[in-house]
Amino acid sequence: MGSRAGGEINNWKLADHPKLPKGKTIAVVVLDGWGEAPPNQYNCIHVAGTPTMDSFKKGAPKRWRLIKAHGTAVGLPGDDDMGNSEVGHNALGAGRIYAQGAKLVDLALASGKIYEGDGFKYIRECFENGTLHLIGLLSDGGVHSRLDQLELFMKGASEHGAKRIRVHILTDGRDVLDGTSIGFTETLEKDLAQLREKGIDAKIASGGGRMYVTMDRYENDWNVVKRGWDAQVLGEAPHKFKSALEAVKKLREEPNANDQYLPPFVIVDENGNPVGPIKDGDAVVTFNFRADRIVMLAKALEYENFDKFDRVRFPKIRYAGMLQYDGELKLPSHFLVSPPEIERTSGEYLVHNGIRTFACSETVKFGHVTFFWNGNRSGYFNPEMEKYVEVPSDIGIPFNVQPNMKALEIAEKAKEAILSGKFHQVRVNLANGDMVGHTGDIKATIVGCKAVDEAVRIIVDAIEQVGGIYVITADHGNAEDMAKRDKSGKPLLDKNGNVQILTSHTLNPVPIAIGGPGLAPSVRFRGDLPNAGLANVAATVMNLHGFQAPNDYEPTLIEVVE
Ligand SMILES: O=C(O)[C@H](O)COP(=O)(O)O
Numbered sequence: 237m238g239s240r241a242g243g244e245i246n247n248w249k250l251a252d253h254p255k256l257p258k259g260k261t262i263a264v265v266v267l268d269g270w271g272e273a274p275p276n277q278y279n280c281i282h283v284a285g286t287p288t289m290d291s292f293k294k295g296a297p298k299r300w301r302l303i304k305a306h307g308t309a310v311g312l313p314g315d316d317d318m319g320n321s322e323v324g325h326n327a328l329g330a331g332r333i334y335a336q337g338a339k340l341v342d343l344a345l346a347s348g349k350i351y352e353g354d355g356f357k358y359i360r361e362c363f364e365n366g367t368l369h370l371i372g373l374l375s376d377g378g379v380h381s382r383l384d385q386l387e388l389f390m391k392g393a394s395e396h397g398a399k400r401i402r403v404h405i406l407t408d409g410r411d412v413l414d415g416t417s418i419g420f421t422e423t424l425e426k427d428l429a430q431l432r433e434k435g436i437d438a439k440i441a442s443g444g445g446r447m448y449v450t451m452d453r454y455e456n457d458w459n460v461v462k463r464g465w466d467a468q469v470l471g472e473a474p475h476k477f478k479s480a481l482e483a484v485k486k487l488r489e490e491p492n493a494n495d496q497y498l499p500p501f502v503i504v505d506e507n508g509n510p511v512g513p514i515k516d517g518d519a520v521v522t523f524n525f526r527a528d529r530i531v532m533l534a535k536a537l538e539y540e541n542f543d544k545f546d547r548v549r550f551p552k553i554r555y556a557g558m559l560q561y562d563g564e565l566k567l568p569s570h571f572l573v574s575p576p577e578i579e580r581t582s583g584e585y586l587v588h589n590g591i592r593t594f595a596c597s598e599t600v601k602f603g604h605v606t607f608f609w610n611g612n613r614s615g616y617f618n619p620e621m622e623k624y625v626e627v628p629s630d631i632g633i634p635f636n637v638q639p640n641m642k643a644l645e646i647a648e649k650a651k652e653a654i655l656s657g658k659f660h661q662v663r664v665n666l667a668n669g670d671m672v673g674h675t676g677d678i679k680a681t682i683v684g685c686k687a688v689d690e691a692v693r694i695i696v697d698a699i700e701q702v703g704g705i706y707v708i709t710a711d712h713g714n715a716e717d718m719a720k721r722d723k724s725g726k727p728l729l730d731k732n733g734n735v736q737i738l739t740s741h742t743l744n745p746v747p748i749a750i751g752g753p754g755l756a757p758s759v760r761f762r763g764d765l766p767n768a769g770l771a772n773v774a775a776t777v778m779n780l781h782g783f784q785a786p787n788d789y790e791p792t793l794i795e796v797v798e
Pocket residue numbers: 268269319320321322379380410411529670674
């Protein structure tokens with residue numbers, strides 16, 4: 237069973253667990269955006285009333301506990317960094333903590349290595365006669381991108397020969413407070429003015445809100461990418477402005493407008509011509525480090541054959557990603573920073589050891605329980621042993637309008653898989669806490685949390701029926717706190733005296749519960765790992781499947797007492 241991993245021949249055989257049996261059906265349930273926070277009116281999980289999830293708490297500390305889901309515990313640069321789905325699912329599936337994209341980009345910029353790599357050399361060829369275009373999320377959220385990295389890179393690229401720079405901004409309001417796009421645009425305008433003083437022709441060329449322009453994911457809606465393409469490449473958009481700051485301010489004045497959903501706009505000169513469409517001979521960099529919401533654009537920029545929408549014009553450019561976004565597809569083929577090499581994930585080990593696996597979520601989180609879980613790897617390890625099911629997400633309906641999302645459908649699929657007896661592991665992601673939480677709509681988020689609790693009930697009932705085991709956890713916080721707070725924890729008010737709504741993830745820990753008739757009464761959480769995090773879950777699940785985890789995995793959360 238040898239195969240290559242990390243340049244070595246890897247032995248995939250896992251040692252038997254000395255005490256725990258094999259053959260149990262295990263449900264592994266990830267509640268997306270479901271942290272633990274004090275009960276108050278901004279804690280949607282608390283307000284919703286979640287009897288199933290609450291019932292697990294009674295098992296504390298032996299069968300319910302909290303684990304870390306943010307900062308260095310999941311490979312992010314610092315402990316002020318909130319968790320996110322990519323790093324969360326990576327840690328859950330890989331069982332080890334990897335320095336993640338954000339940190340790798342920081343290091344490459346600080347050392348200057350980013351300018352020495354093949355990716356930069358490739359795009360630099362265009363600097364003499366062409367424009368360097370930078371496309372990405374404009375915020376300091378640190379989930380998909382960071383403004384300070386963009387700033388450093390623009391400065392560095394200009395010092396390494398870029399003479400003409402055009403930035404195509406995507407406004408955030410999801411990983412950061414709504415309305416902050418104005419400040420970020422101001423900052424960027426100042427940076428560009430400084431570059432102009434140095435003789436660089438540097439401008440913002442286009443923009444739009446991330447959820448409406450460019451940053452779709454898992455091919456849910458290609459129109460989102462097309463809207464961006466039209467503005468960024470063709471220089472066409474329904475709104476034209478002389479300045480990006482004016483654009484963001486004006487478009488935010490529309491009723492119900494917010495940063496996440498700003499319509500696409502292009503910046504035009506005195507004659508009404510777009511200042512920076514992407515043309516033959518230009519260089520393009522997508523400066524997001526995280527893959528899921530930029531890889532669709534990467535396909536449009538890179539693939540000669542492409543049928544997802546009519547590109548009208550396919551410019552001959554040199555394109556590089558900040559990172560390579562898909563290691564299997566080798567996409568994009570040029571990139572500035574090498575992504576973490578996540579290998580020997582728990583999913584791959586378990587499949588090699590005979591564990592038949594079912595994974596399911598709805599479109600918006602499907603890649604989370606498959607691609608991210610498997611160390612940013614597409615597809616099956618062994619199609620005969622695995623089945624991945626995607627429940628189509630609603631398209632074009634905001635998540636606060638349909639806050640139940642597909643939680644019950646996913647639960648029914650999981651139930652079916654559990655009762656079928658065909659799988660040892662049934663793994664799902666329930667998206668509501670996160671996706672509805674990001675809308676900032678408290679009422680809808682409460683409804684979403686209720687739906688998640690019901691879905692968990694369905695899955696746990698199925699596990700009861702087959703004598704199995706459940707492991708219920710989450711990837712990071714979101715729905716448990718919808719208020720921006722000061723250091724003392726008091727909600728912050730805006731200038732009108734209203735509480736500032738937190739649409740982003742949080743720094744809170746997340747729960748993990750284990751149970752089910754298949755779990756021996758002698759199994760309980762250890763008391764000696766107070767700082768455990770998401771990366772400790774993989775070894776735990778391996779144990780419950782009857783195996784010992786590899787030595788370099790973070791330690792298991794459980795012990796077997798006589
Ligand atoms: O991409 C998003 O929707 C948010 O920026 C992060 O959410 P996720 O990490 O839960 O996917």
